[in-house]
Amino acid sequence: MVPMSRPETDTNPYRLLPKVDAVLRRPRVAALEEAIGPSLLAELVGSVLQRWREEIGAGDLDRSGVEARLQGGRLEDEIEEAVHREEGRGVVRAINATGVVMHTGLGRSPVHPEVAAAMASAAGGYCVLEVDRFTGRRNQRDERIGELLGRLTGSEAGIAVNNNAAAAFLVMHTFAGGREAIVSRGELVEIGGSFRVPDVCRSAGVRLVEVGATNRTRLADFERAVGARTGLIMKFHSSNFRLVGFTEEVPMEELATLGREREIPTAFDLGSGRIEADGARPLEMLGGETLVREALESGLEVVTFSGDKLLGGPQAGLIVGRAERIAELRANPIYRALRLDKTILAGLEKTLELLLAGRGDEIPTRRLLLASEEEVRAAAERLAASLEGVSATVLSSQAQPGSGAAPGEFLPSAVVRVEKPGWSPERLAAALRAAEPPLFARIQDGALLLDPRSLLPSDHADVLRLFRELDSSPSPNRTSS
Numbered sequence: 001m002v003p004m005s006r007p008e009t010d011t012n013p014y015r016l017l018p019k020v021d022a023v024l025r026r027p028r029v030a031a032l033e034e035a036i037g038p039s040l041l042a043e044l045v046g047s048v049l050q051r052w053r054e055e056i057g058a059g060d061l062d063r064s065g066v067e068a069r070l071q072g073g074r075l076e077d078e079i080e081e082a083v084h085r086e087e088g089r090g091v092v093r094a095i096n097a098t099g100v101v102m103h104t105g106l107g108r109s110p111v112h113p114e115v116a117a118a119m120a121s122a123a124g125g126y127c128v129l130e131v132d133r134f135t136g137r138r139n140q141r142d143e144r145i146g147e148l149l150g151r152l153t154g155s156e157a158g159i160a161v162n163n164n165a166a167a168a169f170l171v172m173h174t175f176a177g178g179r180e181a182i183v184s185r186g187e188l189v190e191i192g193g194s195f196r197v198p199d200v201c202r203s204a205g206v207r208l209v210e211v212g213a214t215n216r217t218r219l220a221d222f223e224r225a226v227g228a229r230t231g232l233i234m235k236f237h238s239s240n241f242r243l244v245g246f247t248e249e250v251p252m253e254e255l256a257t258l259g260r261e262r263e264i265p266t267a268f269d270l271g272s273g274r275i276e277a278d279g280a281r282p283l284e285m286l287g288g289e290t291l292v293r294e295a296l297e298s299g300l301e302v303v304t305f306s307g308d309k310l311l312g313g314p315q316a317g318l319i320v321g322r323a324e325r326i327a328e329l330r331a332n333p334i335y336r337a338l339r340l341d342k343t344i345l346a347g348l349e350k351t352l353e354l355l356l357a358g359r360g361d362e363i364p365t366r367r368l369l370l371a372s373e374e375e376v377r378a379a380a381e382r383l384a385a386s387l388e389g390v391s392a393t394v395l396s397s398q399a400q401p402g403s404g405a406a407p408g409e410f411l412p413s414a415v416v417r418v419e420k421p422g423w424s425p426e427r428l429a430a431a432l433r434a435a436e437p438p439l440f441a442r443i444q445d446g447a448l449l450l451d452p453r454s455l456l457p458s459d460h461a462d463v464l465r466l467f468r469e470l471d472s473s474p475s476p477n478r479t480s481s
Contacts, residue, residue, distance in 0.1 A: 101453065162315065188210065222255065237272070312365035394415070439463060450463070
């Protein structure tokens with residue numbers, strides 16, 4: 001008698017996969033519905049099951065593997081992990097232990113608590129935005145910003161847009177749209193996100209006229225380039241790029257004089273924008289950064305810089321200069337598309353007020369940058385002594401300002417070198433990033449490094465808690481069984 005073959009259902013692993021509806025009724029899965037809603041939960045369940053199907057199709061998962069996963073609760077584990085990842089996406093608070101103070105990926109400058117409160121107050125209700133509360137007349141929403149910037153930088157007028165790239169774009173479009181802008185070839189840089197100066201010029205409808213060589217540009221180069229179609233002479237901060245060696249650039253004063261003589265607008269995109277105020281310690285470690293006030297005193301008519309870098313406020317692009325030039329920028333219809341909302345304006349106003357009140361050292365970015373090597377080392381030693389479940393050693397190191405400020409400049413710092421038995425640095429870093437709140441560190445010389453220079457006072461308790469919870473947290477690098 002010929003033995004009967006086993007039915008396909010006995011060997012086909014696909015048939016063991018449950019339906020989405022059946023999975024949604026399981027207690028552990030049903031409990032997740034309140035957090036993200038039924039539709040999204042069903043979508044995530046489907047994506048986990050689809051990933052299992054793909055593993056089966058690739059030959060990486062057989063019938064016994066599916067059975068083991070289902071019996072061990074692996075399906076629920078992966079669904080819970082998917083929900084955790086979904087809830088952790090987007091803009092959430094993070095801990096910056098990288099040592100990069102103005103970390104672009106982590107939101108650049110943390111704002112002062114009073115600034116955060118002002119922003120929350122403006123966002124949570126009505127606010128005085130485009131009306132004078134004392135006369136009842138309508139005004140400009142950034143009128144107050146212009147007044148504060150004038151007091152702080154000595155400018156005749158000022159306006160604000162949503163970032164410094166927008167500020168540079170507005171300047172180029174207003175003064176050289178459909179015409180030419182003369183720029184030194186050595187300043188045609190690319191900054192973060194593949195953002196290139198020549199691309200901004202073209203987007204603004206400007207024909208870029210490059211002068212000089214990559215490493216040397218003289219006043220005569222600008223003088224020869226000026227013509228009937230010249231609409232703007234502009235300088236750009238070098239951001240993350242610095243030329244060294246046999247170099248030469250045209251002083252600001254000479255470009256300003258050339259502009260006045262030829263009746264051509266002049267502008268300087270300062271990038272991060274270093275501002276010093278009475279009552280605040282100077283950012284001497286950034287000595288190579290041109291001060292906003294110095295750029296204005298040189299005679300250049302328009303200066304642009306960021307509000308969320310060295311100024312230490314929320315994201316904004318600030319434009320200061322001669323009153324008639326600022327009026328031309330405000331009259332450009334594109335300005336309306338770039339202007340700030342009430343929340344950012346409230347935070348920016350409060351940041352400028354803190355600087356003018358002599359409280360600049362309270363602004364988190366300035367305080368972190370100004371911390372001495374001894375202060376950072378003491379913080380590192382306290383952190384190393386408090387961490388649990390790891391080996392922690394304090395080492396000398398260097399930190400960075402970040403966000404293109406003072407390229408090539410480093411800050412003396414100290415780091416905590418962390419090692420955990422049985423954990424690779426990569427696994428440790430991934431687990432900390434997946435925690436709540438996520439902690440970002442850096443991996444160097446085969447170990448995880450925590451740099452206290454970029455830690456806020458409110459971060460320390462969370463750092464200690466995250467390390468205590470490492471062994472009980474789910475692995476962010478789950479592998480197939």
